[in-house]
Amino acid sequence: MPRKSPAKPEPAARVPENLPDRLLAWYDRHRRLLPWRAGPGERADPYHVWLSEIMLQQTTVVTVGPYFRDFLARWPRLEDLAAAPLDDVLTAWAGLGYYARARNLKKCAEVVAAEHGGVFPDSEEDLLALPGIGPYTAAAIAAIAFDRPATILDGNVERVMARLYRVEAPLPKAKAELRALARRHTPEYRPGDYAQGIMDLGATICTPTKPKCALCPLTADCAALKAGDAETYPRKAAKAERPQRYGLCFAMIDRQGRIALEKRPEKGLLGGMMQVPTSAWRDTPFADGEVMPPVAANWRKLDGQVSHVFTHFALSLTVLAATRVKADPAYRWVGVDELGRVALPSVMRKVVDHVLAKSA
DNA sequence: AATCCGTGGCT
DNA sequence: TAGCCAAGGAT
Numbered sequence: 340m341p342r343k344s345p346a347k348p349e350p351a352a353r354v355p356e357n358l359p360d361r362l363l364a365w366y367d368r369h370r371r372l373l374p375w376r377a378g379p380g381e382r383a384d385p386y387h388v389w390l391s392e393i394m395l396q397q398t399t400v401v402t403v404g405p406y407f408r409d410f411l412a413r414w415p416r417l418e419d420l421a422a423a424p425l426d427d428v429l430t431a432w433a434g435l436g437y438y439a440r441a442r443n444l445k446k447c448a449e450v451v452a453a454e455h456g457g458v459f460p461d462s463e464e465d466l467l468a469l470p471g472i473g474p475y476t477a478a479a480i481a482a483i484a485f486d487r488p489a490t491i492l493d494g495n496v497e498r499v500m501a502r503l504y505r506v507e508a509p510l511p512k513a514k515a516e517l518r519a520l521a522r523r524h525t526p527e528y529r530p531g532d533y534a535q536g537i538m539d540l541g542a543t544i545c546t547p548t549k550p551k552c553a554l555c556p557l558t559a560d561c562a563a564l565k566a567g568d569a570e571t572y573p574r575k576a577a578k579a580e581r582p583q584r585y586g587l588c589f590a591m592i593d594r595q596g597r598i599a600l601e602k603r604p605e606k607g608l609l610g611g612m613m614q615v616p617t618s619a620w621r622d623t624p625f626a627d628g629e630v631m632p633p634v635a636a637n638w639r640k641l642d643g644q645v646s647h648v649f650t651h652f653a654l655s656l657t658v659l660a661a662t663r664v665k666a667d668p669a670y671r672w673v674g675v676d677e678l679g680r681v682a683l684p685s686v687m688r689k690v691v692d693h694v695l696a697k698s699a
Numbered sequence: 700a701a702t703c704c705g706t707g708g709c710t
Numbered sequence: 711t712a713g714c715c716a717a718g719g720a721t
Binding site: 391392393394395396397398399400402403437439440443470471472473474475476479491493494495496534535538541542547548578581 | 713714715716717718719720
Binding site for chain 2: 439
């Protein structure tokens with residue numbers, strides 16, 4: 340029998356030795372002033388680094404900015420956050436998405452306060468053990484807050500490595516290969532600045548579309564640039580299509596103009612957040628009169644739909660409204676002026692806005 | 700290992 | 711417009 344052919348030889352990924360130096364030189368010239376970033380030569384507060392990194396998970400710098408400032412103003416120290424009620428944290432997080440992050444943020448603050456004397460551990464291993472901190476965030480905190488030579492691998496680094504070496508394997512399978520490449524580049528010298536620099540490069544120069552290769556400090560090393568196909572990396576596996584789901588929302592307004600809200604289960608989608616009472620969400624639209632409203636009242640169907648797209652499904656909500664409803668204490672009755680103090684996810688904010696627009 | 704988990708901006 | 715994408719983690 341012919342022996343199984345040997346694995347395709349890795350391209351002898353010879354790391355240009357001065358690549359980290361060129362990256363650092365570029366970073367020193369183009370360093371962005373971000374709210375959580377320390378001044379040149381200074382080391383950032385681990386609490387600030389941690390808070391920003393959790394917020395930045397799958398979330399853009401522009402979106403995070405205001406939330407980061409608000410959190411820091413309200414909870415200046417880790418101990419303040421650890422002592423805060425979870426509902427306050429969820430309310431402050433409302434609109435940022437991925438709400439498990441907020442629950443884990445609170446949990447992590449409590450653990451660090453109680454078991455680490457309020458001081459973040461400085462090793463990747465210990466950081467990884469904390470709630471909400473995975474491989475990326477552990478490495479990022481170790482590098483940025485403690486200047487440890489940890490290898491970060493986020494979407495930016497994946498893209499930069501995939502282009503430098505024209506990695507043909509598609510994500511997410513290519514992750515191990517990309518991580519190995521990234522590790523070879525991680526310098527012992529200024530690893531924190533290198534980590535932020537390589538991410539800045541990915542965010543501003545080596546962008547997903549129309550990369551600004553003319554401005555890149557690494558052009559001499561980039562295989563994809565040489566081949567003229569940088570924009571086609573990283574390769575990605577085809578993604579599953581997004582199903583459409585449907586639901587009904589029941590907006591109850593009392594005589595004072597307050598709307599009834601209820602709390603969602605602590606786990607799962609929008610866990611622990613508030614909502615306008617809703618039917619189950621399913622794959623087929625609802626027919627008129629198919630679902631019994633929560634209370635008997637003068638229900639009327641509002642024109643139009645509320646549409647919202649989640650990561651793995653799209654949702655179309657039909658809204659029914661009833662006014663002059665008796666304020667059942669089973670719900671939380673919230674005035675329009677109080678909505679900012681409620682943990683309302685964006686989809687439910689849309690529902691409330693729809694009610695206000697259609698009944699005005 | 701594959702799936703679940705938000706949102707807003709950009710093309 | 712409809713998909714793509716962002717400093718991912720938990721299960």
